[in-house]
Structures are given as structure tokens and as C-alpha cells.
Amino acid sequence: MSSIDRSLSSPIKPGEMDKAWVPYAFEKALSDWWEGQGFFRPETQIELGQVDPDATPFVIPMPPPNVTGQLHTGHALTAAAEDLMIRFHRLRGRPALWIPGSDHAGIATQSVVERELGKQGISRHDLGRDEFVERVWDWKAEFGDRIAEQHRRLGASCDWTRERFTLDEGLSRAVVECFLALHGKGLIYRGNYLVNWDCELQSVISDIEVEFEDVEGALYEFKYQLDDGGYIPVVTTRPETILGDSAVAVHPEDARYADSVGKTARVPILGRAIPVIADPYVDREFGSGALKVTPGHDPNDYLLGKKHGLEEISILHPDGRMNDNAGPYAGMDRFEARAKLWADMEAAGLVIGKKMHVHPVGHSQRSHTIVEPMLSTQWFVKMEPLAVPAIAAVRQGRVEFVPPRFEKEFYHWLENIRDWVISRQLWWGHRIPVWYGPDETPFAARDEAEALAAARAHYGREDVEIVQDEDVLDTWFSSALWPFSTLGWPEKTEDLARYYPASVLETGYDILFFWVARMIMMGLEMTGEVPFHTVYLHGLVRDATGRKMSKSLGNAVDPEDLIADYGTDALRFTLITGSTPGVDMKLTDERLEGSRNFANKLWNVGRFIQSSLGAGFTPRAFDDLVGGWDDLALADRWILSRLERVNVHAADLLERYQLGEAGRQLYEFAWHELADWYVEAAKPRLYGDDPAAADTARQVLYHAFKQTLTMLHPFMPYVTEAIWGHLPRADGDGPALIVARWPSKTAGRRDEATETAFELIQDLVRGIRNARAEYEVEPGRHIPATIATGAHAESLVADAELLVTLARLDAGALTIAADPDAPAEAHATVVAGEGVVAWLPLAGMVDLAKERQRLESELEKARGEVARLTGVLANDGFVSRAPEAVVQRERDRLAETEGRVAALEERMATLAG
């Protein structure tokens, strides 16, 4: 599937462009071609001379999706954002590497395959471990490429020749090396502790895999019978745990129970004797003020039990049924036992009462069943020694977060971190590299032979039997190594030297702790370096009503459907421009339509330009064109100056990861400046009879548009590449837009005077159009006009043609002068900039009363503005403290607005008279 095949030629055939952008006609072909040409590989980029081999490479490790997974909108956002960054930096001349891959996703994958087998009535236990794991590999072989194909569809320019899988040989080796390294340092240990138990998966899960949810339960109050005949009232939310109680605890200063401390209580139904103890942990205010202590099934009680040397009693089987410690309840499900025990207690007169109680209950992230705290022997990673350097690295700015506020969450979590349970009672995953000798002595080793050697040395004899630990590692263990394991670590590969640490790690904020924090810790511990310099966290994609998209809600949108309806570029542009880093976004059809329309708009601008250039068009060198600045028309200089501005601005925003804002600025420029104004302004020359002027217009159109396409390429790779392929090549153009260069900056192209002059024309044109609309002048009709230019005679007279075209004036009945006589007949008046007035004699159309009203409202606005500005400028505080530039801007505005007021007043006077 991933292949380099240079023999493929570009799928873009020169010639006429279709009337509309048809995404599916190009997407697959372009993607295949890019990949076939090797454009996604930094080696090829260097070979082509399109990137600077000495520049720091730009590297992103793609968050590996689950092999079982199907692309959802979250992946689409990830891909859109990462591909945008990769394409941008590639265009900027840095070798760009985006490493793709997939995650074996322990529980998720095992469950999927188990479900499939279940349909055939087979359980994994029927198959046995080896056979089952083989079935999972088969499954992976059949469906595992699917998500990669979907990423290709999204236009993801990953280097597929470097694609990795967390369970492949190299990465598995990295996992073992990491385990051994941590184990060797004493950072991995095994022990019997109270852990979170998932009774459905029958495996331990880590703290962050437990999701707390408020549940409407009950507070059960009952009597703890004492041997002396009295009783202590106790409340609980889980009556079945009574069967595992080891003590009743009260506050040492609680007068109510002071006499009871040291006495013996009897566990209901079982009659087991337990002590009444005193501990300040007990909250006298809550419930009855007395606490039943269950060290085997409650985290707090566990600590209390350790402190007081209480017995740790487990009452559950791994599947959630009661065990023999539960006496008559053995064999029942825990919830069944809860009801039965309570009923029995009631019959025995031990019940005081029961009331509704809403409280948070932990559910397993994977199976959504209620998690039971349970005693179990598991492997753990000692986290604090790993967290300290990670915190330091972020504090020192060696890793930066976008948006920065996530640093706080990061610190908070790491500063309060608890040890990480890494073993899982599953079959699919990295098996724990530990073998046990006959007396349970563990031997951590790379493989069985090494373990056996160690065991023989340990026992001092040859005939030692060892067995490997049955468990596998938490899937996040291997993910934590991803940024360097994908580059060949623990080998000292060239890739590792060249592409590690990565530049950016981009992902959703929901896996900050699961993944990002652990990568930073493991990266520092294993390689001594931070694994990446920037963490970019995107928000979550929600549906149109703001709900999180999920399969169970049935509101998950399949990106492939969206691509089919709107095109990949539209989907990507919508995801990028609709989002701000770290903030959730809603995906709506309206926005997708807007993006689709934008792609089509670009296509049509391209089509227009392509046809306008004609067959004989030869591009001039851009620098040469710009070199003759003063020979260019006002509109030419204007668009080039605006282009320069958006170039600098967009590049700056992208460097600072303001992806959405950069996209919006480019959209605004491409549509509302280049297409709406410049193309229209160029038309008179294109269709005119001055060949030199026409050629200049073509050159500017060509270059301005190609540069715009380049800047938009990271946002909408397909349509821009397709258009680019239809346009003539200029010297220095490479084989494709994807490996082109971001437009270079030329400070001289910024021209404030030109921009101001053109803006005046825009104001005037808008004013005239407005008047035309108000007086309902037929859109096609050319109308006479007299324009008083005041101080702007030079540019307005020179560009009269623009006004004629854009405002549909009658060239034969147009007077432009510094101070012409106002026409005698009834006319509408348009006041644009400082002292610029257009009179539009609209014979028989101008209603004097209406015109007066129109001017009156304009005057009112202008006078209000004058008053405001006068006030601001009269404020000594402002004039003396605000920066000079700001003050000057207000002064200029005042002068201009005053000129406006004067012109309007003059016109009012003539109307009145």
C-alpha cells in the first residue's frame, strides 16, 4: 500500500478546467501521486532541493489510532491540524517528517475480537492464549490498514514508509528495554495492593481509567451490635462490604461512642468479632459519626487498616461474585448479595433506615461497569521520580503547551501523582518480561533464555523451571515510548539522531494524562531529552447540539460521509477555522457548506485566471515584476501590498499555532480582496486594447494567485494542488505545489500610500453602489457622475477607469477634477474620504426629501464621530500618555471626518436652498 513509485505522472492534465471543483475527481489520484513521488519523505524533499537539508527538521509523531478503530471526526481534526503544520513547514523549507502508525490498544482490540468470536459461540478461553492472540493478529492483518487508508483519504502527508505499530518487533523491543531499565532502577515493582478492579474485563485498571459518575444510590444505616448488648449505628453505601468489615471506627473525641472503643462488635449475619477502634479520620458530622472499616474493598479503609493492623478481607471473586468469605452469600453477584444481605439484616432487626443518596461512583472507562476496589498483586511504576524531571522540563520551558493553560493541569496532576498499575490481565499486548522461579522469585529479562540463565545463576543449579508472568502491559506503556520507539530506539539509529526530539506533539486535551504526560516522563527517563518541544492540544469535536460525538449516542459523524458530501478540503478547512486551540468545536452542515463554497471559489478564480492568461502567456520573474513597482497600476500595487501583508501575518500566526486565525485571514484575502476586488479591477485591462497593460495585469494575477494558493495549500491541499497544476509553470517551480516554497517576503512590497489610495476608491465605489441601490438604478445601467477629488486628484484621475468599471459609471459623462462645479440638476451625493464627493445626477430619480433624509442620517453619524474624537483629543491624559502613533491616528480621523461633515453640510445647504 505504501509505495514509492516515481513513474506515476501528475494526475493533473493541462487544459480546460471543469465548471466546478469536483473533489472526488482529484483527491485519490493526487494523494497516490504525492505518495508515489515520495514527497512525504524528508529524503525526497531534500533530493528535490525544495527544502534546506541543514534546516532543523519539522517532526510530528502522529498519535497512533487504535488498529481496530474507524476514523472519526477527532482523527480528522488531528490529521487536519498536523498535516497543516507539516505542509506549512515543508513549504517554509524545513525537511518535514510526520510519522504514522497505529496502536495495538490492548483492551479495545481484545474486546472487538472476543465479540467477533462470541458471535460464533467461541470464547477466548476455548482457544487458549496462543491461538487467541493469533486470531487477533489475523484480525489486524485484515482490518488494520483501514485507518491508514482513511488518513490517506484525508490527504495526510505522512511518511508511510516509516509507519509503525506498537506491537511490531522494534517497538516491542523498546518496551522490553524500557521495562528492564526501569526495573533495574527500582522504579518498577510488584506488590499486593488495593487496586481498581473491572469485574467484567477481570483485570486491574489504572486510576485514570476510572471515571466517576454521580449515581443515585442509597445511604444504608444499620446497627453494629456490640458484645455488651449495645450497638453503634453505622452508615454505608455498599452494604455487601459489611461482610468484609474488619473494624468499626469512631472519632477519639466523640463522646457518643467513647465508651465503646475497645469493645468487640459482631459483623451482621456472619457474627464475626471485630474491634471498635478510634481514629481522627472519622468525620463526626457525617451519617451516624461511626464508620465501618473494610480494608479489602475501600481505599480509605485500606489505609486505616494498615495503620491499625486490621485484617484485609477480600469478599469478591474476580468476576464480581461473592467468595467464601461472604458465608451464606458466596456465589451471589455483589449486587444480589447487597439486596439479600440487607433483607436478612432487616429481618434480624439490625436495620435503622435507608435514604436516597447521590454520590460519585467509579466506572471503568472501558467496560463502563462499576469498578470495585480489590486487593490484588500487580506490577507498578513508581511515578514520583519520573514526575519530578517532567515538571522541571515544563517549568523551564523545554516543553511548551498550546494553549498554555494546560500546563497548570499538567503540574497539578504530576505533583499529586500516584503509582501507575501497568499489568493487565489480558492476552493481547506486550507480555510482561518477567519469569518466575519455583519460589516465585522474579527474573526480569529480554527473553526466556536470559531469564533462565539468571534463574540458574540465582539457584545455583541447572534444572530450574521458570514460567513467564501471565499478564500484559497497559497499552499506554508502549504509547509512552512512541516518539522515540518509532525512530528505532533503543538502537542509536540515524533517524533517532536526526528526528528526535520531535517538534510538535498534537492531540486532544482528553489524553493529556494518559499519553502526553507519560511520554514526557518516559522520554526524559529513557533518552535524557524531552520527546517534543511543543504540545498542541485541540478541543473535542461536538455535534451540532454540542454533545460529544459517540457511537452509543448515535450522533457520531463518519468523516467519510462528510468527505463524500463536501470534499476533504472543505472538511479540513471547517475543522481548522472553526476551532481555537484547546476549545471544543461544533461541526455543522452550514460551516461545511461554506468551506465547500470557498474551495469552489478558488477553483473558479483559477479557472478565470487560466483562461485569461491565454496560450501565449509567459510568466515574468516575480522579483522582476515587483522591481518595476512604479510601472504597476494602483490596483496591482494594492493587491501585492495586501498579499505581502497576509503572507507575513499568516506565517506569523502559523508559527504561533494560531491555525484557525491564519486560515480565516487567508480566506478573507483570497475571496474578498483578490477575487472580489482585484480580479474585477484587472478586467478592464484584460479586455482592453493595451497589450502591455493587459500583460501586466496577467502577470500580477498569475503571481498573486499562485502565492495565495501556496499559502492556502496547507489548509486545502487538494484543490490548491489541482489548480496549481492547471496553471503555467514559472522558473523555479518544482514538480508540485506540495513541494513548492512559501512566498518569500520582500519588505518593499508593502506600500501604505497605495493601500490608502485604493481604499479611497473602494469607499467611493461602495458609496456609489449604495446610492444606486437606494435609488433602484438598474444594475446594468451606466450613470453619469461628477467627482470632486479634493487633494486626491492624482490617483483618482489616473484610475478613473476603475471607478467606471466598478461603480458602473458612464465614461462619456464623467467629470473628475479637484474642485468641479456641482451639477445643476437633482443628484445624489456620495461622500467618501476627506474632501472626496461624487455627485450622481439621476434625472427623474432623485427624491429630494429622501435624499435629504439620507444625508441627514449620514451627517448625524459623522457629527457624532467628530464629537467623540474631539472629546478624546481634548483629554490631556490621552494626548500625553497614549503612544504618539495612536494620537496621530485619532487626529487624522478627526480631520477626515470634519471634511466629511463639511461636504455633507454643503450639500444639505444646496438641497435646502
Place this chain on the structure above:
RNA sequence: GGGUGCGUAGCUCAGUUGGUUAGAGCGCACGGUUCACAUCCGUGAGGUCAGAGGUUCAAGUCCUCUCGCGCCCACCA
């Protein structure tokens, strides 16, 4: 309980370090068969920037408090 984000036009959202008259898309109203585009073009209406204080010459933007919604973290049985 602690933390954090959000509240800006009818709807969905931008607004980068405080600095013109707060923007866009959609929707709405009016008008358009100009040889790129009706997935289009032109014009327009529409906002006490949740509320109240404060800092500042200047606040949607900074500070405090209040209200509403969301998320994360947390061992109250």
C-alpha cells in the same frame, strides 16, 4: 470541595500582547441572466461583548465579585 473553560448579531463562532466606529459565515431584507463562479454578485438591517464594581488617558480584552452552562481533579463512609 479545589481547579479550569465558556457566556460577543437570530444561529455557529473569531477577536494574538488593552489602542480606530467589535468582525466573519450562515440566516434575514432588497436587488441582480455584466463572457470565473447562483457552491455566485451587489446593497442593507441586526450587538448595553452575561451582570455589578474596579484599574487605566483608553477595557470585549486586565483585577474582584455575582449569575448561568460545561469540563477536569478530589478517599467523606
